Structures are given as structure tokens and as C-alpha cells.
Amino acid sequence: MRSKEEILRTSLYAFTSLTEFCKTIPPEKFFEHPPGKWSVAENIRHLIISTNTTTLAFRIPGFFLKWWAGIPNRPSRSYDELVSRYRLKLKEGGRATGRFVPGNINASSSAQEWLEKWASATNKYINAVDKNYKDPSLDKYLVKHPLLGRITLRELCYFTLYHCIHHHNIIRERLSL
Numbered sequence: 001m002r003s004k005e006e007i008l009r010t011s012l013y014a015f016t017s018l019t020e021f022c023k024t025i026p027p028e029k030f031f032e033h034p035p036g037k038w039s040v041a042e043n044i045r046h047l048i049i050s051t052n053t054t055t056l057a058f059r060i061p062g063f064f065l066k067w068w069a070g071i072p073n074r075p076s077r078s079y080d081e082l083v084s085r086y087r088l089k090l091k092e093g094g095r096a097t098g099r100f101v102p103g104n105i106n107a108s109s110s111a112q113e114w115l116e117k118w119a120s121a122t123n124k125y126i127n128a129v130d131k132n133y134k135d136p137s138l139d140k141y142l143v144k145h146p147l148l149g150r151i152t153l154r155e156l157c158y159f160t161l162y163h164c165i166h167h168h169n170i171i172r173e174r175l176s177l
Contacts, residue, residue, distance in 0.1 A: 004135040007157045015122040018168045030111040043167045045102035051121040057143045058128035069142035076139045076154040094147045
């Protein structure tokens with residue numbers, strides 16, 4: 001089980017790595033829309049939407065989370081278990097839906113604007129996790145995830161970390177084609 005401090009440190013590293021990588025992408029590639037795939041900008045927008053939604057979960061008081069999603073009847077999964085479960089859901093056809101689909105990106109926006117929005121979203125997330133829940137509390141509350149069902153706050157942290165890594169890999173892979 002990773003500690004809250006380790007999760008936050010690793011998350012910050014992943015967020016920063018993605019940002020720094022995206023800063024090296026030429027603007028025409030950043031907004032290029034491969035057939036049937038998301039552009040780099042759309043991947044970043046999706047991550048912003050997802051991270052902002054996750055941040056809300058960490059701003060909600062625990063008593064409300066208990067009322068809304070119940071209480072865990074099992075220990076939190078490990079990072080590797082959560083990642084395996086998420087990958088399985090993707091293999092089974094799980095995809096972003098509804099408000100998590102990035103939609104059209106404004107052609108007049110810049111890569112820098114999107115990366116600043118991403119930095120803002122990740123800073124708010126790190127602060128919300130750090131300030132609002134102590135480490136043991138991450139295992140005491142559940143939230144509802146659109147693909148994974150009811151997961152603990154610790155598992156939501158694991159998801160947020162892996163989700164960034166997952167999209168970073170997608171972006172790298174598409175740019176190397």
C-alpha cells in the first residue's frame with residue numbers, strides 16, 4: 001500500500017513529466033487529429049476534465065461520501081491491482097463517455113493555454129488530496145467511478161496517477177507513428 005505522501009510525490013512527477021513532454025510537441029502536432037483518435041490537445045482536455053472531477057471527490061466531506069457511495073467492505077486494492085482492473089475494463093471496451101469526452105478543441109487556443117489549464121487542474125488535485133484527507137482516511141471512503149464502480153479514495157488516487165501515465169503513453173505512441 002502506497003502512502004499518501006508517496007502517491008502525491010509520484011503523481012506530481014507524472015503530471016510534470018507529461019507537461020514537459022507536451023511542451024516539446026510542435027503546435028501543429030499538438031492539435032493534429034489522427035483519424036478516429038484524439039489529438040494531444042484532446043487527451044490533455046480529457047485529463048483536465050477527469051482530474052477536476054477527481055478533485056471534487058476530495059473536497060467533499062467524508063460523511064457525504066458515506067451517504068453517497070457507502071462504506072468499503074474490503075481493503076483498498078494495491079496500485080497494481082487497480083491498474084490491472086482498469087486495463088481489463090479498457091480491453092472489455094470501456095471508453096470515456098458523456099462529460100469525460102473532450103469534445104472539439106477551440107482552434108484559436110494554444111498548446112500553452114491547455115498545458116496551463118492542466119497544471120492548474122493538477123495543482124488543485126494535489127492540494128485537495130493533501131489538505132482534506134489524512135492517509136488512513138483514504139481507505140475509509142468510497143466514490144463512484146464511471147468505469148471501475150465503487151472505489152476507495154486511495155484507489156482513486158492510484159487511478160488518477162495511472163490515468164496520467166496511460167495518456168502520456170498514448171500521446172508518445174501516436175507521435176512516433
